Amino acid sequence: MKKLTPVRVRDLSHLDKLAENDKLHLTSYPELSRQKELVVQAYKDYDNNCGNPWLITSPIICEKLKAGLLSHYSYPPGSIDYFEKITNSSPDVCPMCGGFKPFTRDHLLPKADYQAWSIFSKNLVPACDCNLKRGSALKGDEATQARVLHPYYDQFLSDRLLSCKITPRNNFKFFDLKLIFISPEHPEIASIKFHTHNIVIKSGIEKWLKGQLVKLKIKPSNVIQTLPKRKQVTKVDVIEALEDCLERYDEQTGTCNNWNSILCHGLLNSEGMLSWLVEKHNNNIV
Ligand SMILES: [Zn+2]
Known part of the structure; x- marks a missing residue:
C-alpha cells in the first residue's frame, strides 16, 4: 500500500x-x-x-x-x-x-x-x-461504505497503517502471526480493513512473513541486514538495528506500508521477540 x-x-x-x-x-x-x-x-x-x-x-x-x-x-x-x-x-x-x-x-x-x-x-x-x-473486490459493507483504497487519492496511505503481531509457541519453535492495524479508531478503518483483507492478505503477506521468521531463526543478520555480522549484540543494539532497517525500508520504497517495514515494526513491538533475536544472533557468532 x-x-x-x-x-x-x-x-x-x-x-x-x-x-x-x-x-x-x-x-x-x-x-x-x-x-x-x-x-x-x-x-x-x-x-x-x-x-x-x-x-x-x-x-x-x-x-x-x-x-x-x-x-x-x-x-x-x-x-x-x-x-x-x-x-x-x-x-x-x-x-x-x-x-x-x-x-x-x-x-x-x-x-x-x-x-x-x-x-x-x-x-x-x-x-x-x-x-x-x-478479482473484482471493490466495495464492502454499504453501512460503512468500505472500499478498496486508492493510491492516488487516499492521502492517509502515507501514514503507517499496518503492523504484525508475532506470538511464539513451544519455546519459539513455532510462531502465530497476525496482521494488525496501527490505528483501530482511524476514520477510514472500514476501508483499510477491506483493502487489507481483499488485497494485502490475498497477495500472500502472511506466508511471506512466516517465511521471513524461518530465515530469522536460522540467522537473524540475513534478514535484519543492519545487524553486525560478526559482533555480539545487546537488546539495545537489536532495537537500533531494527529501527534503522525500518527507516531504510520506509525511505527506499516511499511507504511505511511495505512488507519489510511491516515485519520490522512487528518484531519491534511483539513481546519476547527482541530477546529471542539477541539470543539467536549471539549463538550464531560463537
Ligand atoms: Zn501487489
Whole structure:
C-alpha cells in the first residue's frame, strides 16, 4: 500500500485523438465522437469523487463504445503511450498490496464493470499479481461504505497503517502471526480493513512473513541486514538495528506500508521477540 503521485497524462486530449480517428471504426469510431461528452463527464466525476466507487455513477454509453474502450486497453492504438509509464511509476513496491516489484497494472474500478474508465490514467495503478488475486473486490459493507483504497487519492496511505503481531509457541519453535492495524479508531478503518483483507492478505503477506521468521531463526543478520555480522549484540543494539532497517525500508520504497517495514515494526513491538533475536544472533557468532 502506498500513496503514489499519478503519472501526468492529458486524458482529455487522448480522448479527442481517439474520437477523431476513423481508422478505429471496428472499435470506438464513431461512437466515441458522438458520446465523448459522457465519457469526459465520467472522468470528471471520477476525479471529483477521488475514485470512490460509492460516489461514482457509470455513464450511459452504448455497448459498442464500452467494448471499444475495453479493446483500447488490451490493444492500445498508437496515440496511447502512457500505460508503460504507469506500470513503471512505482518500481520498488506495489502500491496496492505493499509487496515487491509491480510488473503490471490494476484497474482500481475493475474494467469488466466500469468500462468507461478502461483507459483513464487515474484508474490505472501499478500492481503485482495481487491484481489477479483481488478479482473484482471493490466495495464492502454499504453501512460503512468500505472500499478498496486508492493510491492516488487516499492521502492517509502515507501514514503507517499496518503492523504484525508475532506470538511464539513451544519455546519459539513455532510462531502465530497476525496482521494488525496501527490505528483501530482511524476514520477510514472500514476501508483499510477491506483493502487489507481483499488485497494485502490475498497477495500472500502472511506466508511471506512466516517465511521471513524461518530465515530469522536460522540467522537473524540475513534478514535484519543492519545487524553486525560478526559482533555480539545487546537488546539495545537489536532495537537500533531494527529501527534503522525500518527507516531504510520506509525511505527506499516511499511507504511505511511495505512488507519489510511491516515485519520490522512487528518484531519491534511483539513481546519476547527482541530477546529471542539477541539470543539467536549471539549463538550464531560463537
Ligand atoms: Zn501487489
